[in-house]
Amino acid sequence: MIQEGKIGVFEASSLVIFMVASKALFGAVRELVEATGPSAWYTTIISGITALIGFWIIIRLMQRFPGQELVSILKTVYGRITGSLIALIICFLYIYNAASFTREFTEAVKVFEYPLTPPSFIMILILLAVIVLLYYGLETTARTTSFFTWPLIVGMISIFFLGLPLGKLTNLYPLLGHGLDRTIITGLLRSSVYGEVIGLTIILNALQGIENFKKAGKHGIIISIIIISLSLFIYSLIFPYSVSVENTIPLLTLTRIIEYGRFFQRFESIYIFIWSVAATLTTAINLYLALSIYCKTFRINDHRVLVLPLCILLFSIAIIPKDIVTITSIYVHYLRQYGWIIFIGLPLLTLIVAAVRGKKGESANA
Amino acid sequence: MDSQKQKGFLSQLRNILTYRPPKQNAFVLPELEDEGNEGNSEKTNKGDIGDKSNSDKNNKNESSSVQSKKSKKNTKKPIRASEWKQIKSEDKETKDKISANINVNLKVIKEKFHVPENIDVIIREFKLAQKVNAFIVFIDGMVNNEVINNFILRQLLNPLQFNGYTSGCINQYVREHVLAVGQTKVIDKYSDVVKQVLTGVTVLFIDGCNNCLAIETRGYEKRNIGNPVTENVVRGSQEAFTENTKTSIVQIRRLIKNEDLIHETIAINSTDNPMASIMYIKGIVNPKVVEEVKRRIKSIKTDLILGEGILAQFIEDRPFMLFPQVLATERPDRAASHILEGKVLIFSEGSPFALIVPVNFLALLHSPEDSSLRWQLGSFLRLIRLTGLLIALFIPSLYVAITNYHHEMLPTELLLAITSSRENIPFPTIVEALLMEVSFEFIREAGIRMPGLIGSTLGIIGALILGQAAVEANIVSPIMIIIVSITGLGNFTIPNYSLAFGIRLLRFFFICMAGISGFLGISIGFIIIIALSTSMKSFGVPFMSPGWPRTKKSADSIIRYPLWKQEKRPDAINSLHRQRQPQVSRGWVVDSNPNNKGGNKNDSGR
Known part of the structure; x- marks a missing residue:
């Protein structure tokens, strides 16, 4: 089994925050506003609460198998071969997630900052940092993530506050958006946005106990709900609906219109920094989780040998989509719409199957 | 005449083509027969110069072949390797024993x-x-x-x-x-x-x-105790260590009058036979750290250990990183304060510096003056140093990134000012930045190497005249001079020499990353550096603690709390005795209040 080291609650929460909240820096905000209108800011709260319920199911599952991480539980419940296959599906989901994230960032950064740079070059740069992070493993990735957590949160909140004077309350109307039914259904379906929290189950042993796991998951989801909801709220407050559905990267557009006098204007510099850091770290975390699942499935002791092949695989998947429209409308859209099947559905199914087949962990049996 | 010339030519040609043995008086450095065998190398060194050696070798070979024939007849029974080793070590021990004769x-x-x-x-x-x-x-x-x-x-x-x-x-x-x-x-x-x-x-x-x-008759010449050269302070002790370890140890003992202060010496396995001294306080230091220090020093096998600088390179956890993982200090007061925190002090003969292990990144940004001053001033100085470090690291690269990739980020007036100052400059910004940074490094290095008075004036002359001339000749823009100067000043605020050097080199890395892809490049570079730093350890203690990984709150990290609030030793060091002082360290605060005799347990931080 790979040696993953130990991480604390703050570091684990940071992993969740980066995996979940960094989506607000990309096209997800626009997509939700387009789907639900001005009610987007509380649609995401519905999604978050759904995710918290899903997380409660995950906690129940982990409590049934104390000291076991997800891959091991899957093998216990479904048998070695079926369990491994399901684990590999989750592994692929994380690779897919990382690849779509990398490409989405690459396309966005190409459109706004580096129009002449080839996408492959930007991806290689990101992968350079990802390789270093993955090579040193979970401890380093978690510590680096926690290092950038406060800059991310403070940077985003400062953007929100600086943009606040530009807002008009009337932009938030109609309060129910496209209708309450649509808001609730979209909110439930898009709980997949918070679904990456399942990643903590993969690295459970590094978290030193189920209590830390619970705390990290809850904190991570709640902070992410606040960040995403705030960004949607400010965005809806500043841009009228007709304009807000047109912006490719909503928060970047927001930073561009901030102006305080002749000197303090265009706060893109803060944005670009947190943008690139968030993209790189989110890719690294997703890829590490995929790496961890793979190693645990095939009982590989040293993860470092897989770093380079996995990065090449990620690059190959990320380079496939034609353009940014393909990424956002197909890759990201389906992932956010149906990701919950794996993120919430799978733990629930596993819990039911475990109950039916009477499978329990060692200490739970005792 | 022609025939003579022809003869001359032919003889010259023959001379070129003919082999001639080398002249006898030419010195030839003999090659060792077996470089891995030290015992043989000594023998060959002693006798194998010139032709004589060859004849000696031949003779030896002949005699050895005769001997081998003889020995074949009287072949001994083979013995096991372990037995042979034992016999050899016993033989060595008996030979090493002093005789009564x-x-x-x-x-x-x-x-x-x-x-x-x-x-x-x-x-x-x-x-x-x-x-x-x-x-x-x-x-x-x-x-x-x-x-x-x-x-x-x-x-x-x-x-x-x-x-x-x-x-x-x-x-x-x-x-x-x-x-x-x-x-x-x-x-x-x-x-x-x-x-x-x-x-x-x-x-x-x-x-x-x-x-x-x-x-004991040691009595060689040694330097007197002098002032610190690299760690100057306005308030605080003004004495530094010397090259003599004994004097340095006395300096520490004078500051820490504690019976638990242990001094041990460890022989380093090196040709120059130096001794390393370690000091720590038993009962405070984690014994595992002491064990690890001893293990690392004892395991060294090398040719020359001249001072702590060389020793540090042999015991550091990650020698390929630019940041030091040991803290070198020339100040006894600083060393003493670290010993009291539960760290180990290492002295090596020949250098007026002591090594402190384990350390974290923030310890490299501290100065002894921080504790001498009131806590607000000490904290302010630390923030200034941290800002200086960030400026030294990022300002040139940010300038390169903004001027090359992100012009739109600048306010229009500032952009116009920069553009007009760069109008006549023939070089791209990255070349300009590298040119000036390298020139600055030249001035700094030359200033150190030049003797005394010339050295100190060279910096001023170099900076003023060279900078002014470069601007007037339209080689660099005035704004670049400002940036390089601020960067230099920022770098000088870093109190640790090795860290400052590391930052100087990293600056070039960031300039290149900014030149390659602007802010994205800087961000990627920064992530890589942070990843490497968070993965580093100094004698088992994470280098970026207490922040990453998060340990228990430290009252002496970036913000220096009042001394009476620093109740505990740093958590990451895992010292045996974490409590540094009681919760009420200023007893007079409690005593002066007649209603509060004996103090209140909840009066934390008094």
Whole structure:
């Protein structure tokens, strides 16, 4: 089994925050506003609460198998071969997630900052940092993530506050958006946005106990709900609906219109920094989780040998989509719409199957 | 004439083509027969120069072949490797034991120290109490002659001193009744004798004794205690360590008058036979750290350890990183404060610096002055240093990134100011930045290498004249001069020399990353550096603690809390005794209040 080291609650929460909240820096905000209108800011709260319920199911599952991480539980419940296959599906989901994230960032950064740079070059740069992070493993990735957590949160909140004077309350109307039914259904379906929290189950042993796991998951989801909801709220407050559905990267557009006098204007510099850091770290975390699942499935002791092949695989998947429209409308859209099947559905199914087949962990049996 | 010329030409051609053996008087550095075999190398070094050596070799080969034929007839039974090793080590041990025969001892000592070739080694033979043969051995210049003349030789030559001697080992008697010297030690191995003599100790051999006496006589010339050169402070102690380890240890002992302060010496396995000294407080330091320090120092096998700078490179966890993982200080007060935090101090002979382990990143940004000043001022200074570090690291790269990739980020007026100043500059910004940074490094290096007064003035001349001329010649823009100057100033605020050097080199890395892809490149570079730093450890302690990984809150990290609030030692070091002072360290606050006799347990941070 790979040696993953130990991480604390703050570091684990940071992993969740980066995996979940960094989506607000990309096209997800626009997509939700387009789907639900001005009610987007509380649609995401519905999604978050759904995710918290899903997380409660995950906690129940982990409590049934104390000291076991997800891959091991899957093998216990479904048998070695079926369990491994399901684990590999989750592994692929994380690779897919990382690849779509990398490409989405690459396309966005190409459109706004580096129009002449080839996408492959930007991806290689990101992968350079990802390789270093993955090579040193979970401890380093978690510590680096926690290092950038406060800059991310403070940077985003400062953007929100600086943009606040530009807002008009009337932009938030109609309060129910496209209708309450649509808001609730979209909110439930898009709980997949918070679904990456399942990643903590993969690295459970590094978290030193189920209590830390619970705390990290809850904190991570709640902070992410606040960040995403705030960004949607400010965005809806500043841009009228007709304009807000047109912006490719909503928060970047927001930073561009901030102006305080002749000197303090265009706060893109803060944005670009947190943008690139968030993209790189989110890719690294997703890829590490995929790496961890793979190693645990095939009982590989040293993860470092897989770093380079996995990065090449990620690059190959990320380079496939034609353009940014393909990424956002197909890759990201389906992932956010149906990701919950794996993120919430799978733990629930596993819990039911475990109950039916009477499978329990060692200490739970005792 | 033509034929002569032709002859000359032909003979020249023949001379070129003909092989001629090399001239006899040419010196040829002999190659070793077997570079891995140290024993053989010595033999070959001694005898194999010139043609003689070849004939010697041939003779040896012949004789060895004859011997091998003979030995084939008398083949011994093979023995196991472990047995052979045991026999060899036993043989070595017996050979290393001091003989009771003084003539044997004299011969061995002369061989060991290459006497009489080695004129510094003094062997003084005499008759103990005018009867027994004895000799002392010491190195001229390393010892205090007065001690040898008045308190060793005078005593040993005086028969009256031996009136009380009846029988038994005379060494014991000499030690207890004759010598008027503070420190003596009985030694029974030649290898120990060699080590002691090389450090300035005088060793006494007496006929009939199978051991000898090491007498403390160290008295070589050494530098007086001076002011710190690299860690200056306005308030606080003004004395620094010296190259002499003994003096440095006394300086620490003067500051920490504690019976638990331990000083140990460890011999380093190196050709120059240096000793490393470690100091720590038993009961506070984590014993595992001490063990690890000893293990690392003992495991070193090298040629030369000249001071702590070289030693540090042998014991660091991650030698390929630019940041130091040990803290070098020349200030006894700083060293003492770290010892009291539960760290280990390492001295190596020949350098006026001490190494402190384990350390974290923030410790490299601290200065002893922070504690001398009031807490607000100390905290402010730390923030200034941190800002200086960030400026030194990022300002040139941010300038390169903005001017090359992100012009739209600048306010229009500032952009116009930069553009107009760069109008006549032929170079791209990255070339301009690298040019100026490299020039700045030249000035700095030249300033250090140039002697005394010239060195200090060179910096000013270089910076002023060169900068002014470069701007006037339209080679660099004035804004670049400002950026390089601010960067230089920022770098000078970093109190640790090795860290400052690391930041200087990283600056070039960030300039290149900014030149490649602007802000994205800087962000990627920064992530890589943070990833490498968070993965680093200094003797088991994470380098980026207490932040990443998060340990218990420290009252002495970036913000320095008031001294009376610093109740606990840093968590990451895992010292045995975390409590540094009671919760109420200023007793008078409680005592002065008549309603609160004995203090309140909840009065934290008083």
